[in-house]
Amino acid sequence: MALNRRSFLTFAAGGVAGTLFTPVIWKSIDDTAIWTQNWPWIPRLEYGPRAYAATTCKLCPAGCGLNIRTAGGRPVAAEGRTDHPLSQGGICPLGAAAVQLLYAPARIKGPMQKQADGTHQPISWDQAEALLKEKLAEQNGKKDAVVCVSGDENGTINELFSALLGGLGSDGCFLMPGEQIVASKILREGSIGYDLENADFVLVFGADLLDGWGTAVRNKKAYGAAHPMGEEASAEYVYVGPTQNVTGGAADQWVSIAPGMEGVLALGVAYHLLQGGMTAPQAHDFFAYRNFVINRYTPEYVERLTGVAPEQVAELARKLRSANKPLIIPGSTIAQGGGVFNFAAALSLNMLFDNVNSAGGIQVLPDLPTVVSGAKEPAQVRAKDLVAYVQGVAEGKVSKPAVCLVYEANPLFALPLPDVTAQAFDGTYLVSFSTFYDETAAQADLLLPTPTFIERFDDVQTPYGSGFASYSLTRPAIRQPIFDTKPTGDVLLAVAKALGIDLGFASFDKVLEAKVAVLSELEGFFTDKVQPWEARAGKAPAAASGNLWRTISRGAVWASITEPFPTAMQLGSTIISQTAPPDAEDWTFPVSLAAMDSRTYGSRHIAIPPFCLPLLGEQEIQGDVFYVWMNSATARSYGLQAEDRVTLTGPNGSCLAKVRIFEGVGRNMVAAPLGFGHTAWDKFSRNKGDNIYKVLTVRTEPGSNLAVWADSRVRIAKA
Ligand code: SF4
Numbered sequence: 001m002a003l004n005r006r007s008f009l010t011f012a013a014g015g016v017a018g019t020l021f022t023p024v025i026w027k028s029i030d031d032t033a034i035w036t037q038n039w040p041w042i043p044r045l046e047y048g049p050r051a052y053a054a055t056t057c058k059l060c061p062a063g064c065g066l067n068i069r070t071a072g073g074r075p076v077a078a079e080g081r082t083d084h085p086l087s088q089g090g091i092c093p094l095g096a097a098a099v100q101l102l103y104a105p106a107r108i109k110g111p112m113q114k115q116a117d118g119t120h121q122p123i124s125w126d127q128a129e130a131l132l133k134e135k136l137a138e139q140n141g142k143k144d145a146v147v148c149v150s151g152d153e154n155g156t157i158n159e160l161f162s163a164l165l166g167g168l169g170s171d172g173c174f175l176m177p178g179e180q181i182v183a184s185k186i187l188r189e190g191s192i193g194y195d196l197e198n199a200d201f202v203l204v205f206g207a208d209l210l211d212g213w214g215t216a217v218r219n220k221k222a223y224g225a226a227h228p229m230g231e232e233a234s235a236e237y238v239y240v241g242p243t244q245n246v247t248g249g250a251a252d253q254w255v256s257i258a259p260g261m262e263g264v265l266a267l268g269v270a271y272h273l274l275q276g277g278m279t280a281p282q283a284h285d286f287f288a289y290r291n292f293v294i295n296r297y298t299p300e301y302v303e304r305l306t307g308v309a310p311e312q313v314a315e316l317a318r319k320l321r322s323a324n325k326p327l328i329i330p331g332s333t334i335a336q337g338g339g340v341f342n343f344a345a346a347l348s349l350n351m352l353f354d355n356v357n358s359a360g361g362i363q364v365l366p367d368l369p370t371v372v373s374g375a376k377e378p379a380q381v382r383a384k385d386l387v388a389y390v391q392g393v394a395e396g397k398v399s400k401p402a403v404c405l406v407y408e409a410n411p412l413f414a415l416p417l418p419d420v421t422a423q424a425f426d427g428t429y430l431v432s433f434s435t436f437y438d439e440t441a442a443q444a445d446l447l448l449p450t451p452t453f454i455e456r457f458d459d460v461q462t463p464y465g466s467g468f469a470s471y472s473l474t475r476p477a478i479r480q481p482i483f484d485t486k487p488t489g490d491v492l493l494a495v496a497k498a499l500g501i502d503l504g505f506a507s508f509d510k511v512l513e514a515k516v517a518v519l520s521e522l523e524g525f526f527t528d529k530v531q532p533w534e535a536r537a538g539k540a541p542a543a544a545s546g547n548l549w550r551t552i553s554r555g556a557v558w559a560s561i562t563e564p565f566p567t568a569m570q571l572g573s574t575i576i577s578q579t580a581p582p583d584a585e586d587w588t589f590p591v592s593l594a595a596m597d598s599r600t601y602g603s604r605h606i607a608i609p610p611f612c613l614p615l616l617g618e619q620e621i622q623g624d625v626f627y628v629w630m631n632s633a634t635a636r637s638y639g640l641q642a643e644d645r646v647t648l649t650g651p652n653g654s655c656l657a658k659v660r661i662f663e664g665v666g667r668n669m670v671a672a673p674l675g676f677g678h679t680a681w682d683k684f685s686r687n688k689g690d691n692i693y694k695v696l697t698v699r700t701e702p703g704s705n706l707a708v709w710a711d712s713r714v715r716i717a718k719a
Pocket of ligand 1: 057058059060061062063064091092093094095096216217599603
């Protein structure tokens, strides 16, 4: 969907950082930086001219702006960019580790091929590309014999993958799971954003807005601006979720609720709004929605499912009504694996308030036009459900791919039930383009390492959750990549050419130049003088002009708030009534698992960097055993005390942990961090804690057929 075309926010028919930026943390990071100087793989600092390269972080999808400080041409530090609207000077612990990761022992130093004994041996790039070409040529024309798994949810690189696969006769271009997959079940095109900066009441359902979810650094900035030190807050934040995670701890109010029940509470709030006379004449399905909510989501029913008292639900409705700019944000605490029911139910509250594409409301953010011939539209790629596909392959319902290309993703670690994923891809020729020796790379037949974002050109288009459409580039801060790596885009173009598939470009840099060129045809501006949220509130920016490539490649951020008004808006009554919350009375696995995602623990494709290890508290990991958190009442009911060893068991696996007592976890829930338990990488992340992905439960949501796991449940027992 291009910016110059109209879009419609419609419900599809049928089926449907780590840390707050406190001085304490900055002190820790400072200490850490000193500590790391002793590691032999960190190069000695060299004297020379100091310089800064303005770039964009690609370590997670949030798209923060970073300045890479160099001394004598060598990167020495990553710092937050004050001129970037998605970071505004902020940086998360993972971003702060970006330069250290450049030199990390886990980096793959050149192309490699797996040997009969399972080890990887170096080969040349010519050999590596010839091998890839040979493997792909064998599958040319065989439907869906080649698939790709991309961990880059907002890069133009996906156009090359989908076009190459299309040229081979495959439709199997998948993204790693994220909120945008759920949103794609609701929004036909484009993605959904949230104009936090202009909202005065923010009701968050599930999403850990201030840590691992969406544009977390920008979200923190908006939260901080609304909560000035020593002054009255200009916006109230209410967090509805299982734990006092970063968002629950910072919010003005925390409402404890089991994961998966957020939508029930949202409809409970809708009940009070509707009973109070609220109408939404702009929505075509208002009466169907009203009847469904009033008849089903009564205060008694909502209390039985959520444990939240009717008065508390009514109070949330009252606060929403009295706000000038209420904003309701749906999401999963781990930014993945949520269901359509919860998403649509929370989103419907925004529709009731008619705050779509207005200041302080939700935003329909169009995708930028594609430039690679034969590429799939981003919405088509987002609509594909990787976890359902993997489960189908493992169960023999879907044919096993002959070749799987994995880019900036670690599916053998970071998909729910990694053993099932390994089984699904057993016998598949696995090609990893990873920068790091992760669990997937360790099993791969061919390693084609891509440089880090500090060593290459790449791009970031509108991260999920951002309140505005945007585009920025990464660019090399160093003359040559440190190791024998090659940008994946160039590898794909070379192999496509050798296969006779014309993707229309000679290099990935040229693809990016073409992408930047289309921006000049769209309504947009640079964010150096007017920020997108200021523009949405009425301040007029000057249209972007001049040589866009030169300006953006030097670090400028292009943004747009030009949104087509949704003329076919619905409240989602069909989807909401067809889908359903999880079974709240599953006694086989009686404890709700509140998984947590934090940038201190890395990201979906990056393990805990050495830099971040000292930031982990003694209550997160001790020795090789990590902690799970529960409140004292839950612990008592299972005969547990602080420091006891426990096993968490799901239908397909179990994890060993120690107990931390924390009253900021809801009753009968156990909170556990994702990101521990790596078996590959390097000694800094290997064998530390256990992998919570092993104990997740994947269910198929009725009505949407989407694979869902954010509401997993477990058994706990003293080990
Ligand atoms: S939040 Fe993501 S994009 Fe931003 S600095 Fe951290 S890792 Fe980089």
